Amino acid sequence: MFSKKKTNDTENPITENTAEEQLNKELTDDANADTITEPVEEISAEEQLKLDNAALNDKYLRLFAEFDNFKRRTQKERVELLQTAGKDVIISMLPVLDDFDRANKATENATDVAAIREGIQLVHTKLKSILSQKGLKEMECANTVFDTDLHEAITKVPAPTEELKGKVIDELEKGYTLNDKVIRFAKVVVGS
Numbered sequence: 466m467f468s469k470k471k472t473n474d475t476e477n478p479i480t481e482n483t484a485e486e487q488l489n490k491e492l493t494d495d496a497n498a499d500t501i502t503e504p505v506e507e508i509s510a511e512e513q514l515k516l517d518n519a520a521l522n523d524k525y526l527r528l529f530a531e532f533d534n535f536k537r538r539t540q541k542e543r544v545e546l547l548q549t550a551g552k553d554v555i556i557s558m559l560p561v562l563d564d565f566d567r568a569n570k571a572t573e574n575a576t577d578v579a580a581i582r583e584g585i586q587l588v589h590t591k592l593k594s595i596l597s598q599k600g601l602k603e604m605e606c607a608n609t610v611f612d613t614d615l616h617e618a619i620t621k622v623p624a625p626t627e628e629l630k631g632k633v634i635d636e637l638e639k640g641y642t643l644n645d646k647v648i649r650f651a652k653v654v655v656g657s
Contacts, residue, residue: 553599554599557595557598557599558592558595560591560595561588561591561592561595564587564588564591565588568581568584568585568588571584599643600643600644601641601642601643601648602641602642602643603639603640603641604639604640604641604642604647604651606633606636606639606640606651606653607633607635607636608629608632608633609632609633610631610632610633611631611632611633611653611655614647615640615647615650615651616633616640616650616651616652616653616655617650617651617652617653618653618654618655619637619652619653619654620654620655621654621655621656621657622634622654622655622656622657623656623657624656624657625656629656630656630657631655631656631657632655632656633651633653633654633655633656634653634654634655634656635653635654636651636652636653636654637652637653637654638651638652639651640652
């Protein structure tokens with residue numbers, strides 16, 4: 466009895482191994498059969514280049530169209546900006562215009578010159594404050610060194626003192642800066 470069991474125990478592993486080998490063999494045969502039955506389509510180099518060329522042309526056309534749309538959009542925005550660039554400045558100046566209209570009306574029947582002068586001075590101060598809020602500043606030029614980046618020399622005159630040589634003696638027209646950029650040069654007389 467003991468001898469039969471030993472032979473049976475040794476026979477079972479052999480049969481199990483052969484079953485596993487047969488299963489593995491069938492799986493590999495099935496895999497080989499699948500790869501053989503499905504034909505692989507190979508694209509020739511010429512066809513591949515044609516496909517690549519078509520993809521690049523499509524990409525180029527899309528990029529070109531996008532850039533063209535961008536140009537049109539920015540041009541339209543630029544035109545709109547130029548049309549409405551001074552809108553807020555003009556709106557803020559309308560009260561000053563109204564004040565000048567009232568001042569003109571008041572001068573028709575006025576006899577007191579001091580009151581008219583005071584009214585005009587108030588309107589002038591209001592206009593200056595509105596413009597300074599928008600970034601406009603007057604240049605201070607008197608007794609400063611002549612600078613071609615800020616000043617425009619109208620004429621040269623002999624300097625009354627040695628200290629005023631090369632400096633601004635008189636200012637004929639004020640210069641202005643808008644947000645630290647010169648928008649009008651000051652017209653000055655320079656000492657030589």
